[in-house]
Amino acid sequence: MTQTMLPPAFADLERFALTWCLKTESERYARRLASPMQELIDFYDACFPRVEDALAYCDKFPLEELPEDAIHLLHLVYSLVMVAMAVEIFQQPKPVDSADAELARVCAPWP
Amino acid sequence: MSKVVHEPATPHRWPRPPEGTWTQHYPELGTSMMSFEDSVSPEFFELEREAIFKRAWLNVGRVEQVPKTGSYFTKELDVARASIIVVRDRDGAVNAFHNVCRHRGNKLVWNEFPRAETSGTCRQFTCKYHGWRYGLDGGLNFVQQEAEFFDLDKAELGLSPVHCEVWAGFIFVNLDATPRQTLREFLGPMITDLDGYPFDKMTEWYEFSADNQSNWKLFADAFQEYYHVPGLHSQQVPSAVRTPGKGFECAHFQVDGPHRMVSTGGARRWTMPPEFMYPIERVTRSGLVGPWESPELGELPKGLNPGRIEPWGIDNFQIFPNIEILIYHGWYLLYRYWPTSYNSHRFEGMLCFQPARTVRERVEHEVASVVFKEFALQDAGMLTGTQTALESAYRTAGLTEFPVNDQEILVRHFHKAVADWVDVYRHDLAGTDAR
Ligand code: FES
Ligand SMILES: [Fe+2]
Numbered sequence: 001m002t003q004t005m006l007p008p009a010f011a012d013l014e015r016f017a018l019t020w021c022l023k024t025e026s027e028r029y030a031r032r033l034a035s036p037m038q039e040l041i042d043f044y045d046a047c048f049p050r051v052e053d054a055l056a057y058c059d060k061f062p063l064e065e066l067p068e069d070a071i072h073l074l075h076l077v078y079s080l081v082m083v084a085m086a087v088e089i090f091q092q093p094k095p096v097d098s099a100d101a102e103l104a105r106v107c108a109p110w111p
Numbered sequence: 112m113s114k115v116v117h118e119p120a121t122p123h124r125w126p127r128p129p130e131g132t133w134t135q136h137y138p139e140l141g142t143s144m145m146s147f148e149d150s151v152s153p154e155f156f157e158l159e160r161e162a163i164f165k166r167a168w169l170n171v172g173r174v175e176q177v178p179k180t181g182s183y184f185t186k187e188l189d190v191a192r193a194s195i196i197v198v199r200d201r202d203g204a205v206n207a208f209h210n211v212c213r214h215r216g217n218k219l220v221w222n223e224f225p226r227a228e229t230s231g232t233c234r235q236f237t238c239k240y241h242g243w244r245y246g247l248d249g250g251l252n253f254v255q256q257e258a259e260f261f262d263l264d265k266a267e268l269g270l271s272p273v274h275c276e277v278w279a280g281f282i283f284v285n286l287d288a289t290p291r292q293t294l295r296e297f298l299g300p301m302i303t304d305l306d307g308y309p310f311d312k313m314t315e316w317y318e319f320s321a322d323n324q325s326n327w328k329l330f331a332d333a334f335q336e337y338y339h340v341p342g343l344h345s346q347q348v349p350s351a352v353r354t355p356g357k358g359f360e361c362a363h364f365q366v367d368g369p370h371r372m373v374s375t376g377g378a379r380r381w382t383m384p385p386e387f388m389y390p391i392e393r394v395t396r397s398g399l400v401g402p403w404e405s406p407e408l409g410e411l412p413k414g415l416n417p418g419r420i421e422p423w424g425i426d427n428f429q430i431f432p433n434i435e436i437l438i439y440h441g442w443y444l445l446y447r448y449w450p451t452s453y454n455s456h457r458f459e460g461m462l463c464f465q466p467a468r469t470v471r472e473r474v475e476h477e478v479a480s481v482v483f484k485e486f487a488l489q490d491a492g493m494l495t496g497t498q499t500a501l502e503s504a505y506r507t508a509g510l511t512e513f514p515v516n517d518q519e520i521l522v523r524h525f526h527k528a529v530a531d532w533v534d535v536y537r538h539d540l541a542g543t544d545a546r
Contacts, residue, residue, distance in 0.1 A: 025481070051394050058470035066470070074470060081478050084391035085485050089346050095485045096346060099492030103460070103484050107318035109473065 005072045007057060013050060013076060016043055020079040021072040025105040028082040033093050037086070044087040047080045063111075071111045125362045125376065125420070132517045133364040140523050144512035149529055150326035151502045156453035162536030163432050163529065164190045167369075168276070168283040168290070168297045170434045170447065172197060175280070175314055176230065177205055181247055184230035185210055185220050189457075190450045191286050195273050196220050196236070200247040207275035207284045208249050212238040213268040219245070236270075245270050278303070280310050281434075301367035302430055304414025312408070313442055313463040317480040319487075320459055325494035327433060327448040327456035328525060329501075333490040334437075334446060335429055335521040337361055337375065343493060344486050347399055352386050363418025364520050369431035369528040371521045374416060375424035379403075379440075397475035399482050400425065405441020406465050429521065431528055441465065444483070454498050460487065 005017040020043060022028045032040065054077050058070045066074065086093045128136035135142065149155050171186040176197075183198035194210035196219065212219045217240040222229040235252060236245045244253035249270035257263060274285040276294035283294050295303055323330055333339065337359045345353060362376035381403045385393060392398030415438060416423045426438040437444040445461040462480050467473035504510035515523045 029484075048390065048394070055471050055474060061470075063467060063470055063473060074474075077474060078477055081391060081395070081474070081481050084389070085481060088389045088391055089485070095488045095492075097343065097492050098485075098488035099495060101321070101323070101488045101491035101494070103319050103321045103458075103488055103491060105317065105480070105484070106320045107316060108480070109315050109317075109467070109476075111473075 005069065006076070007069045007073060009057065010050065010054065010073055010076075013047060016046065016076065017072060019043075020083075021075045022079060023075060025078070025082070025108060028079050031079070032082050032086055035093060037091075037093065040083050040086050040093065044080065044083050047076065048084070051077060051080060066111055074111055124360045134517050134520045134523065137366055137520075137524070140520065140527060145515050145523060145526060146511055147329075147501055147513060147526070148505060148511065149526055149533075150329050150498070151453070151505050153453045155533070156326075156450065158533045158536065159450070159529065160190055160192070162533040164188070164450070165286045166291065166532070166536070167432050168285045168292075168294050169432075170281050170283050170430070171195070171207075172282045173280050173310075174205060174277060174282060175311070177282075179232065181232045181234055182230075183220065183233065183236075185228050186284075187226070187228055188286070188449070193273075193286060194218060195284060196270075197275065197282055197284070198247050205275060205277055205282055206247075206249065207273040207282075208270035209273060211271065212240065212243055213251060213270065214238065214241055214243050214254075219270070279306060279308065298430065299368045299370060301365060301372060301414065301417070302370055302428065304417070305412050305428070306414070307412040308415060308438070309408055310443065310463070312465050315464040315466045315476060317462040317464075317476065318459070319461070319484065320457065321491060322451070322455065323458055323491055323494055324455050325498040326454055327450040328529065329497050330456065330458060330490070330494055331429065331433070331435065331446075331448050331525065332522045333493065334435060335371070335373065335427065335525065336519045337373070338516065338518040343489050347486065349386060349389055352384075359518075361518060362420040362424070365417055366521075366524050369532070370429060371524050372417070372426060372428045373521055374418050374420050374426050376420040376422055377424055378422060379424070391478065395474055395478045396471075397478040399479075399486075401439045401442050401479040402464075402472070402475035408441060429525065431525075432532075442479075454502070458491070 004014055005021055006014055019031070022031060054073050058066060058074050061067065061070055090096050127133065130136045134140055172184060176184050177199040180199055180201050183196055185194060185196050187194050195207050196210045197205060197207045199205050210219050217238055218225045219236055219238055220229065221227065235247065242255045243251065246252050249272060251265045251268045254260065254263065254265065274290050276283055278294055278298060340347065340359050341357055361373050363374040365372050380388060380398065380400060388398065396403045416426055428436045430436065433448045435446040442462065442464045445463065447459040449457040451457055462483060464476045467476055
């Protein structure tokens, strides 16, 4: 039996888990920049309709006591937010007109 | 002299001062073209180090970074060629010291690399070189093989203090030997009227850092006018409802001493029809201006929304020289610009929220943080272009003056405040020479 990362109710998103369950914003941003647009769109199209369910699932637990599979699910939601910027707003992985600018997130709450 | 006939003025969205423009309301600002030589001149930058960064009160952090006895952090103030330690002592006071050992001048507190900032908690500071130890009050407590020294007076060899004061939880230092003003005097009424704002409740932080290839003032300029928003950030509004050629008008401007503020007003994004929002904003109930709803804060200080704008959007306070506090509904943004040379600086940005109580609230904060970065990257991307073009304008193209409009009044005021401080410094220098 293969190891799953997400709660069973989200088996339909399992195929994205390895790529997009990323712990930090830097990893998610880097993954977005490195992904072809079509892959971002595929991920977005599959994930966006499941956001409500994902939030409802995670919210069954106290924020500080999320089980591991719910944390993975939350990270997938964070990745969706990251990818939505490219898909909904810029129609390209990198923000339009951002040239060579970088902005590193150096601290954020967990999870 | 022939009289110029103006077209009838377009009606303004927001009331203006009796003079007709914000800029003319502050006559000392003038309305002429401006020079940005202060952003391209290495000589001027050397003056700024002395005139501004070694004389002004500088915000280096928040009290939450030193929560208990012995909590400390270091700050590299390259612009003033100083490194400092900020530490909470046994009496609960926050103190600052030069990060220099009094024995042979080694950098006292650092972790892996001497040039990198660090933080932590300790009972005392021990120099890595020969093991001298200092208390949290800066006193020299222990000298290795003390008897080998000659007339060593430990009482005289404590850490060199730096003036340090706290306002509203913001820790400020002043590198001047004798600061010309207390912190409160320096901040003045426009800023200190924010007293009581619950900054201390907003302890969930998303911090960003960037090295930018531009003068520190140019990035600050990009965040103290909204004139550029429809141009540079057209994507802030979904394309279906974008109005080409539409401008943006700020609701209120105010200056006080070297500091300044601007308020925006207008319908909240989410009270508009759904097509004004991106799908991700609708599903997470958060976005460009943060969470739609934040926990209530109770009564707010009189310094907030000083123009009494209704509906109120954002207050954007710029505290001279290099800090900016943007107060949104229930959360705030903090920016700092630390010059590293005449054409480069380190940017620090912090989004500060009331701690999330649920996953949904955490996601709201994440969304605000992600959207913030997208659009800040556009501002930052622009800067290299501004810096290099301004430099060539001055050095090659013979262009030295640029028009600045009423919506850009804070840019005008900022560069004037910088020039004023440099003038005072030059004057003081001349006075010293004459003596
Ligand atoms: S330089 Fe610090 S103990 Fe010698
Ligand atoms: Fe901007």
